[in-house]
Amino acid sequence: MKKPYVYITRNIPEEVIAPLKTLAEINVWEGGNKKVPADILKREAAKSIALFTTLDDNINKSLIENSPNLKVIANMAVGYDNIDVSAATKHGVFICNTPGILSDTTADLAFALLMSTARRIVEGNQFIKEGYWKDWGPLLMVGRDIHHKTLGIVGMGRIGEKVAKRAAGFDMQVLYHNRSRKEEVEETLNVTYCTFEELLEKSDFVVNLLPLTEETKNKFDSTAFSKMKNEAIFINVGRGLTVEEDDLLDALNKGEIAGAGLDVFRQEPISNQHPLINLDQVVAVPHIGSASIDTRYAMMRLAVQNIVNVLQGKYPEAYVNK
Numbered sequence: 001m002k003k004p005y006v007y008i009t010r011n012i013p014e015e016v017i018a019p020l021k022t023l024a025e026i027n028v029w030e031g032g033n034k035k036v037p038a039d040i041l042k043r044e045a046a047k048s049i050a051l052f053t054t055l056d057d058n059i060n061k062s063l064i065e066n067s068p069n070l071k072v073i074a075n076m077a078v079g080y081d082n083i084d085v086s087a088a089t090k091h092g093v094f095i096c097n098t099p100g101i102l103s104d105t106t107a108d109l110a111f112a113l114l115m116s117t118a119r120r121i122v123e124g125n126q127f128i129k130e131g132y133w134k135d136w137g138p139l140l141m142v143g144r145d146i147h148h149k150t151l152g153i154v155g156m157g158r159i160g161e162k163v164a165k166r167a168a169g170f171d172m173q174v175l176y177h178n179r180s181r182k183e184e185v186e187e188t189l190n191v192t193y194c195t196f197e198e199l200l201e202k203s204d205f206v207v208n209l210l211p212l213t214e215e216t217k218n219k220f221d222s223t224a225f226s227k228m229k230n231e232a233i234f235i236n237v238g239r240g241l242t243v244e245e246d247d248l249l250d251a252l253n254k255g256e257i258a259g260a261g262l263d264v265f266r267q268e269p270i271s272n273q274h275p276l277i278n279l280d281q282v283v284a285v286p287h288i289g290s291a292s293i294d295t296r297y298a299m300m301r302l303a304v305q306n307i308v309n310v311l312q313g314k315y316p317e318a319y320v321n322k
């Protein structure tokens with residue numbers, strides 16, 4: 001009997017794909033980390049029972065409607081804003097993600113960005129590498145304290161809770177804003193619920209962990225930045241489109257806020273010519289929130305397992321259809 005066809009949009013290790021091999025004919029995109037062109041993805045999806053995708057594969061309504069055999073799309077990410085979930089649900093396609101297993105790693109990155117922006121780690125590194133370090137100075141490369149400051153977390157999901165846990169070790173006061181209050185988390189992690197505005201006004205560090213939805217799009221705009229303290233640092237490990245980048249640039253240039261640590265951008269990859277990237281007070285990394293070896297392997301394995309389950313007639317381990 002002909003095996004069902006599965007398309008994988010990134011070159012992932014053989015050992016990770018192995019559990020799928022007995023169940024399906026596998027085709028792996030040959031372009032490595034290069035994104036699959038839309039026309040190839042659409043053509044491949046049309047033949048597939050399952051797709052293994054990543055967060056920059058655009059899975060739109062037309063692709064889904066054009067793929068009659070499709071039963072499951074396993075996105076290797078916790079976010080799934082690259083997929084039209086309602087079209088998929090209408091066509092009986094499971095949309096799977098990889099929640100939980102990346103929370104600690106992503107919280108580590110949020111903290112790494114926070115610390116490197118506040119303590120000017122990247123600037124200091126450049127300073128030495130470019131041969132500028134000639135003398136020690138009392139105010140040379142002075143940054144901002146992290147300990148005992150106020151951290152505001154916007155979007156208190158699994159990753160937010162892990163960020164709050166780390167903040168406790170730095171004796172920080174933690175505020176949070178979320179679409180719903182989480183009283184249990186308030187008690188266990190000693191965090192305080194605030195309105196969005198109150199959080200912006202009171203925080204020394206604002207960490208954005210919002211997923212992209214109609215409600216969160218452009219949430220951080222000029223009004224939001226103008227409410228923040230002039231000494232505050234903005235960290236974005238959520239999604240790029242939740243931030244009006246031109247407004248962020250203005251706020252940094254006008255000194256309305258002191259710095260930004262950014263993992264995600266409106267347009268990814270962001271150009272190295274983008275004015276945000278060239279500000280000293282901005283630390284930018286290429287969407288690597290979950291990028292530790294252990295976590296990325298765990299994410300790939302879970303994505304594969306989600307497909308295996310569906311091919312075996314079971315429910316996936318993690319899916320987001322309602």
Ligand code: DGY
Nearest residue numbers: 077078079288289290
């Ligand atoms: C995700 O999984 O959605 C993250 O953005 C990856 O770093």
